[in-house]
Amino acid sequence: MNKGIAIYPGSFDPPTNGHLDLIQRGSKIFEELVVAILRNSEKSPMFSVAERLEMLRALTADLKNVRIDTFNGLMVEYAKSIDAVCILRGIRAISDYEYELQMALMNRKLEPTLETVFMMPADKYSYVSSRLVREVAQAGGPVKGLVPEVVEQKLREKLEPAYKFHDANIVEVPADEKRDEKKTSNKKRKKKA
Numbered sequence: 643m644n645k646g647i648a649i650y651p652g653s654f655d656p657p658t659n660g661h662l663d664l665i666q667r668g669s670k671i672f673e674e675l676v677v678a679i680l681r682n683s684e685k686s687p688m689f690s691v692a693e694r695l696e697m698l699r700a701l702t703a704d705l706k707n708v709r710i711d712t713f714n715g716l717m718v719e720y721a722k723s724i725d726a727v728c729i730l731r732g733i734r735a736i737s738d739y740e741y742e743l744q745m746a747l748m749n750r751k752l753e754p755t756l757e758t759v760f761m762m763p764a765d766k767y768s769y770v771s772s773r774l775v776r777e778v779a780q781a782g783g784p785v786k787g788l789v790p791e792v793v794e795q796k797l798r799e800k801l802e803p804a805y806k807f808h809d810a811n812i813v814e815v816p817a818d819e820k821r822d823e824k825k826t827s828n829k830k831r832k833k834k835a
């Protein structure tokens with residue numbers, strides 16, 4: 643186990659199973675892991691910072707060396723303020739690498755004493771991102787297995803109308819409606835003939 647505090651910064655909007663997988667892996671490697679939610683994101687988030695904080699706290703309650711916090715401004719400044727020695731980031735696929743490399747090198751320029759460490763989440767989460775989870779959920783699609791149950795429930799509450807729309811669309815057509823449909827298409831066929 644590495645001595646010292648590591649910081650795992652991100653938006654976590656919402657936290658996914660990939661994030662949780664990385665937190666679990668990180669907690670085994672570092673003495674203390676601080677999951678830090680960016681507060682001043684330019685994007686308009688789906689979940690408020692308070693909601694993300696609550697979800698992440700619930701998800702990591704059993705990990706004694708994991709703490710959830712929020713930060714504003716430069717991440718390296720926050721990292722220094724809590725005496726972190728390491729930044730943890732996840733890389734899922736090669737497509738993540740370019741952005742992550744840029745960010746790691748910029749952070750090194752800003753604070754040369756802070757090392758960035760990359761870890762891979764389980765391959766079954768290699769396609770899971772918060773952005774895609776939001777997109778699927780907003781369209782009423784299923785996100786089971788992509789996010790923890792607590793998050794799935796929160797998404798459901800937030801997007802209740804979208805889920806209702808999805809549920810309504812998979813409802814079986816009643817037998818009498820099917821019969822009516824058949825009659826209409828038979829009539830059309832006769833007309834054509």
Ligand code: PNS
Pocket residue numbers: 651652653654680715716717718744745746748749
């Ligand atoms: O989960 P995300 O959205 O990819 O996380 C990006 C995050 C929050 C780690 C990054 O945007 C960040 O650290 N922002 C804080 C501002 C900062 O320090 N910018 C310089 C980093 S290169």
